[in-house]
Amino acid sequence: MQFRILGLVEVQDERTGLRILPTGAKQRALLGALVAKAGHNVSVQRLIDELWGEHPPAHADNALHVHVARLRRLLSGPEVAGGAAQHAPHPWIVTTARGYTLQLASVETDAARFQELTDTARRILPADPAQAGELLRRALSLWRGPALEGSVLGDICAAKAAQLEEHRLTALEMMYDAYLRTGRHCEITGELVELTTDHPLRERFYDLLMVALYRCGRQAEALRVYEQARSRIVRELGVEPGPALRGLMEAILHHDPALATAPARRPAGPARPAPAPAEDEPPAGDAALPLGEEMARLHRRIERLQQEQNQLLRRFNELTAGTAQRVTAGSVPA
Template identity: 45%
Template sequence: MQFRILGAPELYDEKRHRRIPLTSPKQRMLLGALLARANSPVPRERLVRELWGALPPKKARNTLNAHVSGLRKALTEAEPERATTPRLVAHACGYLLQARRTEMDSGQFCLAVDQAQRMCRIDPQSAYATLRGALGLWRGTALEGGPHGPVCAALVARLEEERQQALEILFDSALRTGRHRRIIPELEEVTAAHPLRERFHDQLMLALCRSGRGGEAIGVYTRARHRLTAEHGHTPLLSARLEQISVQSPVLYGAEAETPDARTRLEAEPPPTGAREFTRPRFTVKRIEQEDPAARSVMGFLTELLSGQALHTGGV
């Protein structure tokens, strides 16, 4: 049995390779609410609130019981061998649905993300493959298909945050394994979908630099900075990345570039011996008033960068 909530809630019979249809949107909402508190009793009053909001119908409890019966029937159809030991059981205060973490697509996803996070630095290739598979579990937005009460809304928010963290790790792993060109379209898509997620913009800047598109990376900085500054008041990751670009830091082309220290200026270090070969763009730096661009502040140098006076991308 697999409980699926990374998309519209559904049941999947893994033995017979078939989906078990749920007969109504309310039944799907009930499944989502019970899985949000899997293995713990969910009070009837909370389930009523999840299904009907603050103004439930007069006979909401009776209707809830009917939806519980329908869901229990679907569960028995999916697992006839458990007819005498049902997963969905009644308690004095409400209902409890038994489900192991590995039986839920959300649980499988979170376990894979944890594993990939541990592997990212020591085995980025395996981390990348693990996350590609885990992200494939998503069929849409979590608990897709209807409004959410407090319980389900909290679960949706947590899973969406987990999904964005997984994408960050995926892109880090891709950058560590030379897939910078491949992920540019995906990064452009996620930065458009999540414009306040600074790390995505930072990763896009790095992927563009490694693809010989430094000028476009500066454009990403300019567009993202205005919005992020208005929202958060600062852009530490992007400012650190821009400083690397402004001094043509070799660290842009080594593994260290994927997690810049935004608190201090990153020192230029050559890639380690045996590191992957990245296509490094040729930059032409022009001095202005005999000043060293590396000695200027990031913000002071930005105007010249954007005007083309200080930095020119010569291609590969």
């Protein structure tokens, strides 16, 4: 059994694939609160506050007991359905002297699995950014929507949802940092633009986008990103960007060698392998991509073609200017 809170609150029976979805906001909030406090006692009064806030029903203790009993039956369902009724079901929810406790092992929630993957990625990021990026991609794929979606009625779920969202954004920052370390800067500019739009006060996303653009040869655009960041931060918070972002802007202005990309790790083979179309085109024989994926794929392809065109034009202009200078120098009498 895996308890999932990175999206709608649900329980997945890993043996049968059966998904258990609590019905009603109160049931979802109750399960969400117990999962958020898994392994710890949650008092009756705190659960009443979580479910009903400042307007509890008459006989709130009894009403809570009814919700707990329904949730217990819901969680014991897979045991009975799987033909294991002769065995006592696992006592997921335990009654204590002061309230209730959800008994879970350390890896029985998607949030715990997410944390495990991100912690491992953080440890290996300096030495193996490619593997760290893959671990972070897997960790972020566990998210199915906002944390504890549809369950935030009180402080327990609200605090847990905010904490998990912060962890998600930190994991995104680490993942794009890993991609920059492996020379994938031109692949991620579009995604970083979206993140700076969705999180306009989070300076780290601007930082990553500026570095990615600079390494793609788009210095002017990188500097414009700084101006956009500064405008948003000053308007919303009334302060200047932090020293890290200001320092990056100065480094870009002066072409600091430290901004040069680290060489990407490539498998042994030809020095200039033919470009693989797998990322832009569906594999032969596969069904057509969903509309959203198809649009995202085309957007990435257009962006890369624009980048290649800009690089070719810059190189052509450099060669043209050099040729003109040589011709002019050759026509002047010695």
